[in-house]
Amino acid sequence: MSERVERWEATFAAGRDPWDFWSTPYEQEKFRACTRLLQAGPYQTALEIGCAGGAFTKHLAQRCNEILALDISKAALAQARRRLPEPQVTFARAELPQDWPAGHFDLIVFSEVLYYFTRAEITELARRAEQSLRPGGQILLVNWLGETGEPLSGREAAELFLGACCESVPGSRPQARAPYRVDLLTRTHRTS
Template identity: 45%
Template sequence: MSLPPAYFEALYQADPDPWRFAESDYERDKYAATLAALPRRRYRRAFEAGCSSGVLTAALAPRCDALLAVDAAAAPLQAARDRCAALPQVTLRQAVLPADWPAARFDLMLFSEVLYYLDRDDLHRLAARTAASLAPGGDILLVHWTGKTDYPLTGDAAAEAFCAALSSQAEVTWQNRADRYRLDLLRGR
């Protein structure tokens, strides 16, 4: 079963930065690798799933004309709003994916450490919505922890299932495995 928003709300109520996004060397290095993996200098319209407190959102925003960032939990979104206040191209919303999928087309979609929170059925629904919203030739970047989890899927299982579900609409063009995470870049056909 996919993890419910209440799971994340409880984490953020106990600690406003439960994964240390703002201060961790792991996160800082992973964010740098994430941005370096993007094949284009600029994107017209981007989507970030699971933005949390907006640390990666703020780093990605200068490369986007418009960036819609969403999170299932309300608690971290205020921190994201504060962090991105000077970035008018950023829109932040609470959304539970795949149900609350935006009605828009994107030339970049970023799924950083979120797909393994979904069960296989929701992952397939999310892949279908991603495919329907991907602009022709658009990029999809997946970034996932590869260690053990107690989530519905591992990082490897989530990334591989998502790539397989998108295989008729997007091609994996690059993959990289770091010490504790993997990056998968897909390009729309």
Template identity: 40%
Template sequence: MTRYDHSLPPSYFDERYAIDPDPWQFETSAYERAKYAATLDALPRARYATALEVGCSIGVLTEALAGRCDALASLDLAERALARARDRCRNLSHVRFELAQVPGQWPDGTFDLILLSEVVYYLDADDVARLVDRVRGCLRPGGDVVLVHWTGETHYPLTGDEAAELFIAGAGDFLRVHDQIRSDKYRLDVLVDRERLS
């Protein structure tokens, strides 16, 4: 399988949502349900004041995550996906959505949780380094960062393992690994502020 050698553009995702409103079966997949439950279970805190979800897609995980946050900002680079996410979360006034292509575009504010679920491997290595800088600049003291990635073969710029390891290495000056969970299909890495006591 030939892999992309650069970060995937918005058109890659626009084309998929144009063909199928749920191209990764977020609404129906047992894999996704189990992974979302594991993601929420892995969060170090019961509740967060402000959270950022990068790559929210159609908002299935967003809706579940919203119950753990006082305020949640969710980003995606595909307008079709965001339209469905907004509709799904229309009764959740503390959730806001933004069209943004990270790391070049980034929301205002600071956050005590940043969730990067199934997103970092769409970036090339240079953009992962820029993403780390974005996270460094807006993570509140004591904050948490959670990475989740499928570990199967892809045509993305990075594998799930490469994406996670690149991010973890780049963020090593301000984050440390708190927990790592690996299933037969995905890995989940929980990173916490280096200054936080265990």
């Protein structure tokens, strides 16, 4: 088991919700605000990176016909499956970027996870996301702007990801909703 896997298994041990995603009004309002920025939907297929216990997945499920929700932690995924037994949601364990799933998606979500990756991994994630995004599809980035305790801040992680995307996936102006930032990228319909 890698050090990264051990870290996240310990974080979600014993059914913990380490950031109170399910219970705090702040988290629930953040999820609603981010969901309002998306197209009316429905999105046919969505990919959520770092779903944790499934709290944001619950909001996304209202807009998506199929969701593949990934997390590195088996404990987090077990919590998510208990809390969200929606038939259109598939939860799976993946250590990214190397376990990036096959297929194409209309929506790819990175909510408060990018700063846990290295610079090289963020560049690789952006490349893979771009390759997996259908024409007209969107990538949603949500990043905490406070202290992360990680080598990268949320702002740095977002800018690195945005810089790694090509012109085929331009981003909108970041939405500042202190203490977090939201970037929405939409793939142009032309393919090159």
